[in-house]
Amino acid sequence: MVSGTDSGFDERLKAYVGRAAMVGGTGKDPVNAAMIRHWCEAVGDTNAAYTGEGAIAPPTMLQAWTMGGLSGHTGRSAAYEELFALLDGAGYTAVVATDCEQEYLRALRPGDEVRFDAVIESVSARKTTRLGVGYFVTTKMDVRVGGEDGEGEEGEVVGTHRFRIFKYAPRRKGTAEKSGGARESSARRPRPVVNRDNAGFWAGVAERRLLIQRCGDCGRLRFPWLPGCNGCGSEKWETVEAGGDGVVFSYVVMHHPPFPAFDPPYAVAVIELAEGVRMVSDVVGVDHDEVRIGMPVRLEFRRVDEELVLPVFRAVGPATETTEPAMETTEPATETIGPATQTAEPASRDPELAPLAVPITRTLIVAGALASRDYQDVHHDAEAAREKGSPDIFMNILTSNGLVGRYVTDHFGAGCVLRKVAIRLGAPNYPGDTMTLRGSVIEAEEGGGRAEGLTVVRVIGENGLGRHVTGTVTVALAGGGVV
Amino acid sequence: MSVRRGDGLGGRAAIAGIGATEFSKDSGRSELKLAVEAVRAALADAGLAPGDVDGMVTFTMDTSPEVTVAQAVGIGELSFFSRVHYGGGAACATVQQAAMAVATGVAEVVVCYRAFNERSGRRFGSGVQQREPSAEGAALGWNLPFGLLTPASWVAMAAQRYLHVYGLTPEAFGQVAVVDRRHAARNPAAYFYGKPITLEEHAASRWIVEPLRLLDCCQETDGGQAIVVTSAERARDLRCRPAVITAAAQGAGRAQEQMTSYYRDGLTGLPETAVVARQLWRSSGLTPREIDVGILYDHFTPFVLMQLEEFGFCAPGEATDFVAADALPLNTHGGQLGEAYLHGMNGIAEGVRQIRGTSVNQVPGASRVLVTAGTGVPTSGLVLGADEG
Numbered sequence: 001m002v003s004g005t006d007s008g009f010d011e012r013l014k015a016y017v018g019r020a021a022m023v024g025g026t027g028k029d030p031v032n033a034a035m036i037r038h039w040c041e042a043v044g045d046t047n048a049a050y051t052g053e054g055a056i057a058p059p060t061m062l063q064a065w066t067m068g069g070l071s072g073h074t075g076r077s078a079a080y081e082e083l084f085a086l087l088d089g090a091g092y093t094a095v096v097a098t099d100c101e102q103e104y105l106r107a108l109r110p111g112d113e114v115r116f117d118a119v120i121e122s123v124s125a126r127k128t129t130r131l132g133v134g135y136f137v138t139t140k141m142d143v144r145v146g147g148e149d150g151e152g153e154e155g156e157v158v159g160t161h162r163f164r165i166f167k168y169a170p171r172r173k174g175t176a177e178k179s180g181g182a183r184e185s186s187a188r189r190p191r192p193v194v195n196r197d198n199a200g201f202w203a204g205v206a207e208r209r210l211l212i213q214r215c216g217d218c219g220r221l222r223f224p225w226l227p228g229c230n231g232c233g234s235e236k237w238e239t240v241e242a243g244g245d246g247v248v249f250s251y252v253v254m255h256h257p258p259f260p261a262f263d264p265p266y267a268v269a270v271i272e273l274a275e276g277v278r279m280v281s282d283v284v285g286v287d288h289d290e291v292r293i294g295m296p297v298r299l300e301f302r303r304v305d306e307e308l309v310l311p312v313f314r315a316v317g318p319a320t321e322t323t324e325p326a327m328e329t330t331e332p333a334t335e336t337i338g339p340a341t342q343t344a345e346p347a348s349r350d351p352e353l354a355p356l357a358v359p360i361t362r363t364l365i366v367a368g369a370l371a372s373r374d375y376q377d378v379h380h381d382a383e384a385a386r387e388k389g390s391p392d393i394f395m396n397i398l399t400s401n402g403l404v405g406r407y408v409t410d411h412f413g414a415g416c417v418l419r420k421v422a423i424r425l426g427a428p429n430y431p432g433d434t435m436t437l438r439g440s441v442i443e444a445e446e447g448g449g450r451a452e453g454l455t456v457v458r459v460i461g462e463n464g465l466g467r468h469v470t471g472t473v474t475v476a477l478a479g480g481g482v483v
Numbered sequence: 484m485s486v487r488r489g490d491g492l493g494g495r496a497a498i499a500g501i502g503a504t505e506f507s508k509d510s511g512r513s514e515l516k517l518a519v520e521a522v523r524a525a526l527a528d529a530g531l532a533p534g535d536v537d538g539m540v541t542f543t544m545d546t547s548p549e550v551t552v553a554q555a556v557g558i559g560e561l562s563f564f565s566r567v568h569y570g571g572g573a574a575c576a577t578v579q580q581a582a583m584a585v586a587t588g589v590a591e592v593v594v595c596y597r598a599f600n601e602r603s604g605r606r607f608g609s610g611v612q613q614r615e616p617s618a619e620g621a622a623l624g625w626n627l628p629f630g631l632l633t634p635a636s637w638v639a640m641a642a643q644r645y646l647h648v649y650g651l652t653p654e655a656f657g658q659v660a661v662v663d664r665r666h667a668a669r670n671p672a673a674y675f676y677g678k679p680i681t682l683e684e685h686a687a688s689r690w691i692v693e694p695l696r697l698l699d700c701c702q703e704t705d706g707g708q709a710i711v712v713t714s715a716e717r718a719r720d721l722r723c724r725p726a727v728i729t730a731a732a733q734g735a736g737r738a739q740e741q742m743t744s745y746y747r748d749g750l751t752g753l754p755e756t757a758v759v760a761r762q763l764w765r766s767s768g769l770t771p772r773e774i775d776v777g778i779l780y781d782h783f784t785p786f787v788l789m790q791l792e793e794f795g796f797c798a799p800g801e802a803t804d805f806v807a808a809d810a811l812p813l814n815t816h817g818g819q820l821g822e823a824y825l826h827g828m829n830g831i832a833e834g835v836r837q838i839r840g841t842s843v844n845q846v847p848g849a850s851r852v853l854v855t856a857g858t859g860v861p862t863s864g865l866v867l868g869a870d871e872g
Contacts, residue, residue, distance in 0.1 A: 190632070193624020195616035223746060224625050230738055250647070250750055252631070252639040253693035257609060259632060265690070268631040270640055270745045278746050280626045293647045310628055 009090065013123045013135060016083045021139045022118040025075030027065045028373075031057050031112040035371070039064065042367035043402040044358075047409050056107035059418040060405035062143060062159045063100070063398055065114045067373035080120065083137065084167070091169045092134045094388055097397035099138075099164035101422035106158050112145045115155060121162065130187070134168025170389035188305050189261040198225040200239065208301045210242040210311050212277055223277035244299035245274040246313055248283060251291045267291040271313050284462065285314040285438065294319035303464035306391075353411045353439035353457065358403060360395065360463065362431040368399030395429035400469050404459050407437045408473040412455070416475050419454060423471035427463055435463045442472070453477055489766040490730075496582035497718035497725035498867065500529025500711030501832040506674055506823035509603040510705035518547040518598035519555045521707030526556075529711040530722030531592060536711075538563035538590030540577040542597055542826065544570055552596065563590035569741060571780060571857025572755075574827030575865045579731035581712035591713060597828045598707030606703050607634055619741070626743055635700055635783060637742035638859055639692040642785035644750040646694055649800035653694035657685035658806040659784040660698045663814050667821025670843045674702055675821045699784040701819035708828035710835075719870065726838040729851070729868035730767040734758030735861040742859045751800075753786065756793040756855070759864040763853070764795075767866045771796045774866075775849040776837045777811050778830040781818040786858040794853070815844035827856045834867045 029035065036057050040050050050058050057065075067073075087093075108114070118141035126135060140162045147155025194202050204211035213222045215229040216236025228235050251269035258264055267288040272278045283291050284302065297313035304310055358364070369379035377384035379396045386392070405421050429435055443456035454474055461469040502524025504510070504517050518541075526533060536558045539549035549564040563584040567573035574597070581593035601607060610632040614620030631637065646652065664680045667673035680698060688697040718725035736754030738747035748754060764770065771794055779790045788802035797805040806813065816822045816833035823829050834852040836842040842849075850869035856862050 189630070190612045190627035192628050193614045193616050193621045195618075195621050197618065198621055198624075224622065250640050250644040250745075252636050252643060253690070254630060254632075254636055255690040255692060257633070259610065259612065259630065262630045265693075266630060268626075268629050268636065268640075270750070280629050280631055280743070280745065282629050293643070304628075308628065312629075 010125060012086065013083065016079055016120050017123055019079040019120050020077045020117065021080040021120045022073075022075045022116065022141065023077055025066060025073075025116040025118075027114040027116075028067075028069055028071075029065075031065060031108045031110050031114070033110050035064070035373075036061070036110070038367075039371040039402065042364070042371040043399060043406050045402070045406040045409075047406070048414060054109075056109055058402065058405065059104040059107065059159070060102070060398075060402045060421055061108070061372070062102050062104065063161055063163070063401075064372040065108065066116050066141065066143060066161075069373040070375045075116075080139075083120065083123070087135060087167045092167045094132070094134075094170045095165050095167050096131065097163065097165050097425065098136065099162070099422075099424045100397050100401050101162040101420070102401070103160045103420045104158070104418055105160075106156070107417070108145070108158060112158075114143050114145055114158070115147060116141050116143045118142075127166075129166065129168070131166065132168040132170050134166055136164055136166050138162065138164045187260045189308060189310075191308065197227050201225050204239070204241070205301065205309055205311055208309075210244070210273075210299055211239040212242055212273070212275055213237045214240050221275055221277050223279055240275070242273050242275055242299065246271040246297050246299065248272075248291060248293055248295040248297060248313075248319070249278055250293060251283065253288050253291075265289075269297075269313070271297060279311075282310070282312045283315055284312050285316075285460075291315070292319035304466075351441045351444075353407070353441075353459075356407050356410070356437045358435045358437065358461075360429045360431060360433040360435055362393070365393055365395045365399070365429070365431060368402065369396045372396060372398035372402070374398055390428070392430045395468075397423070397425055400425060400429070400461070403435075403437065404461070404469060404471055404473060407439060407459060408457050408475055411439065411457075412475055412477055416477050418473065419476050420474040421471065422473075423459075423469050425469055426467040427465035429463055429468050430465075433463045433465070435461045435468050437461045439473075489768070490732075490762070492579075492582055492586055492728070493730050493766050494727055495586040495715060496712055497715040497727045497870065498578065498710055498831070498835050499713050499718040499721045499723065499725055500525040500527075500531065501709070501835050502526070502528050502711075503672075503708045503825070503829065503832060504598070504706045506672060506704050506706040506825070506829075507602075508674075508703075508705060510600055514545075514599050514604070514707075515547045515551060515555065517600070517705070517707035518545070518552045518596050518709075521598055521709040522552060522556050522594050522596050525594060525596075525709035525711045528723060529713075531711060531713075533557035534559060535592045536594055537561055538581060538584050538593030540565045540567070540580045540593060540595045542566060542570070542573040542577070543568040544573075544826075545597055545599070547596075547598060558594075561590075563593060567863075569857065569861040571782060571826045572860035572862040574780070574831060574856035574863065575731065575854055576733045576856065576863035577828075578710060578712055578728065578831060578865055579733060579863060581710075582728045582731055585712055585714050591717070593712045594709055595712065595828070596707065596709040597826050599826070600705045601824060602703040602705050604705070608700070608703055609633075622740055623743065631743075633692065634742060635695050636692040638783040638786060639695045640743075640745060641750045641789075641859070642783070643694050645785055645789065645800075648749065648751050651800075651803065653696065653699075654682065654686050655803040656695070656699045656784040656788070657682045658803055659781065659787045659813075660685050660820055662806060662809075663781060663818035663820040666815050666844045667817025670817045670822055673817040673822040674704070675817065695783060695785070698820075701782045701824045704823040704825060706823055706825055708825045708832055710828065710831055715870065724839045725870045726835040726852075726867045727870050729769075729866040730763045731863070731865050732759045732762035732766070733861065733863045734760075734762065739861060741861070744859070751789070753789045753793050753858050753862075755860070755862050756790050756858055756864075759855070759862055760794040763864050763866050767868075769851060769866060774811065774851050774853045776815060776834070776846050776852045777813050778815070778818075778834050778837075778852060778854040779813060780827050780830065780855045780858050780862075781814060781820055782824070782857065784820070787813070790855055790858060812844070812846045812849075815842050815846065830854055831865065834865065838867050838869050
């Protein structure tokens with residue numbers, strides 16, 4: 001059980017803030033073409049800038065050059081080791097990386113030898129997350145090239161790397177905590193209420209089909225499922241499969257009270273399907289405060305836990321009825337168009353990046369971990385992962401970082417250069433899942449008199465469990481910042 | 484069919500007594516004890532003895548059975564007992580049931596009651612996370628996996644649609660909250676006695692479920708309320724001035740659900756309330772302009788606006804302005820936002836006080852009061868009138 005929950009313990013942890021985490025670290029290998037190739041193969045990055053004459057290393061490899069590999073880290077400070085020992089001793093034995101913010105000041109090239117120092121930037125107060133109770137520890141590392149020991153010069157800073165990990169006491173299944181049983185089940189979403197009248201709907205969902213009842217006599221479509229028609233009273237019915245297009249008919253944003261399986265604030269909507277029936281569901285792919293009445297949505301199926309798949313709806317555009325002619329047929333003609341549609345975003349719509357679906361194979365997870373020299377067993381050894389409370393191995397943060405970087409550079413093509421990648425991880429990428437990366441330009445600065453314009457892209461990667469990664473990527477475009 | 488023409492119930496029964504416990508956040512006693520205290524108080528108010536009672540009506544949601552309350556109050560044989568379903572939608576229907584029993588001679592004195600520890604015990608606002616696979620459970624079950632779990636959220640879905648269609652902002656709901664709290668501020672029995680609010684305070688209160696803020700949501704209360712119904716004739720001989728049941732009605736709409744009727748019409752009104760309104764106007768022969776006081780069920784402010792529109796006090800989308808203009812004295816006890824959340828039963832008591840001339844916010848000469856029950860569910864309503872016999 002976890003001890004050290006008193007404020008005295010927190011104080012002891014705080015004492016490590018500002019102390020060095022790593023001093024005089026050196027890369028185990030110089031930047032080299034072989035590791036670059038392994039990395040590019042693992043994350044599927046075919047950018048020409050990373051091969052051949054004058055190749056640079058993918059900027060998102062920054063941390064990989066500092067990794068200790070199988071033989072372990074060098075240069076970790078006593079303070080850092082002490083902090084971790086303190087947390088381990090108090091029961092916070094598990095660790096997961098949650099955030100990675102990197103800034104790339106100049107490209108690394110084969111032959112560069114990196115040196116690095118890191119400081120413990122912050123230790124959070126005790127936090128409760130879905131993983132368990134623990135502490136966030138943030139370190140900031142400067143990566144340099146050049147400068148020698150004893151010469152009094154530090155070399156050139158080529159990149160900075162802020163890294164946040166969560167050091168926590170894993171929640172154990174079936175622990176006899178008071179009301180533990182209820183808590184275990186209530187941490188999952190409420191179950192659908194399935195009975196003989198509506199079982200056909202949920203059987204359809206299991207096959208990834210959204211089934212609507214149609215009266216066998218008058219042909220009227222109906223939802224929710226009932227054993228008779230409200231239009232003509234007939235008991236005869238059949239099903240039709242929904243095409244999947246719909247529109248947000250209304251929505252709410254849930255704030256209070258909190259429920260264990262949900263993370264407020266979150267939006268819930270009434271969706272009007274193109275077929276004309278409505279159902280309550282979740283809108284995915286946009287933040288809770290971006291859902292609007294009239295927003296076109298598209299059906300998809302989401303696995304929310306090991307036994308529950310839900311039909312949810314992905315926002316596929318803004319709530320502008322003028323640009324979505326299909327909307328006119330789904331909105332009753334007698335209703336006025338409300339303010340949300342009249343004040344919809346001006347013409348400068350965010351340019352969207354084409355989505356990229358990444359199958360999360362066991363091979364990708366392991367290859368990404370090894371190419372980034374991350375030998376934590378939870379990324380390659382399923383048995384060890386399970387012992388640590390994870391259902392399977394899961395993707396490491398460096399691979400996620402690499403995939404996000406690749407997604408953006410793939411979009412902007414040759415000549416673009418990554419300047420910053422800042423990501424936060426959420427739902428883990430487990431084998432067998434698919435992560436779909438989506439991005440939109442949120443800031444585009446014209447090149448103007450300067451040599452380059454910076455473009456900021458917001459990237460979201462969602463898997464079957466929810467959001468795996470959210471982040472912003474700043475990229476310099478050779479031809480000026482216009483997309 | 485009664486939904487097409489007036490009924491013959493009007494004027495035959497009256498409310499002769501009202502009684503309540505204190506309204507608190509922690510009663511410190513059982514729900515049964517609260518029910519017993521409220522029933523005793525109502526009988527004392529009427530000047531009747533437990534032995535006079537031969538009928539009892541409550542809500543299906545009440546945990547104290549009629550026979551158990553009867554035992555503890557000293558009531559003997561019962562020839563009529565009934566319970567009404569659909570949460571707060573039952574409130575006025577308990578009185579309708581009592582009036583029907585009295586009018587037909589099935590019973591002579593019927594007590595309607597509702598008592599709960601809704602704040603210190605089971606709080607409705609804490610939401611629902613599972614239901615049995617009955618038809619009723621399955622109906623609500625469509626919402627649960629998606630996280631639409633609380634009464635506030637079920638109402639907010641329609642409220643959002645209302646704002647959208649009429650081009651309003653969530654501040655539109657503030658007028659109802661301000662009026663309720665203004666009345667509660669002058670009511671010593673109200674939880675928010677002496678605590679009026681402003682529109683600014685409403686707009687600054689935190690979100691519960693957008694577009695509903697904290698001050699759009701009623702309180703949660705421990706307490707009990709009872710109402711004594713007997714024939715209009717007998718009521719005239721009792722202690723207090725009778726409040727005649729001029730009209731009483733229940734209503735459910737087509738494709739009705741409980742709080743989540745999302746699968747019909749435009750979601751900007753309350754079709755079940757329209758059924759009640761039609762029936763009350765037809766049976767009483769009255770029009771909205773002839774109503775002196777409105778006690779409109781206010782678990783959440785948006786549905787007060789929709790009720791005003793369904794009853795025809797104003798046009799659709801105009802209720803905010805109607806309330807702001809003080810065109811009709813509303814919820815003079817402070818409503819469930821200001822006085823107490825007693826599942827609408829305290830509103831019936833306030834209607835009676837207005838007819839008697841004893842409200843703390845008395846409307847001079849009030850002789851016709853509209854009282855409604857829980858909205859968004861199958862619902863009910865009453866027109867109470869001064870005795871003209």
